[in-house]
């Protein structure tokens with residue numbers, strides 16, 4: 001089965017051929033329902049789907065600049081990108097030590 005990388009919500013049907021040790025096979029169908037993607041991940045500045053040191057670095061580079069509402073760099077939503085936002089985002093890193 002080829003991997004379907006679609007992110008369009010809706011039902012998808014996968015067809016699989018299963019073969020047992022005696023070479024008896026059967027084709028099965030599996031329906032997968034893809035939900036609508038959730039909103040952007042908090043602190044995921046580069047939109048990679050994870051929070052890592054790249055995101056923290058981008059926040060630090062942008063510190064002391066104003067932020068628009070919803071800007072992932074402004075984690076506390078006070079309208080300014082600060083080192084406090086970076087510190088908060090470190091706590092939200094996907095992997096240990098904010099590894100990519």
Ligand SMILES: [Ca+2]
Nearest residue numbers: 074076078080
């Ligand atoms: Ca802020």
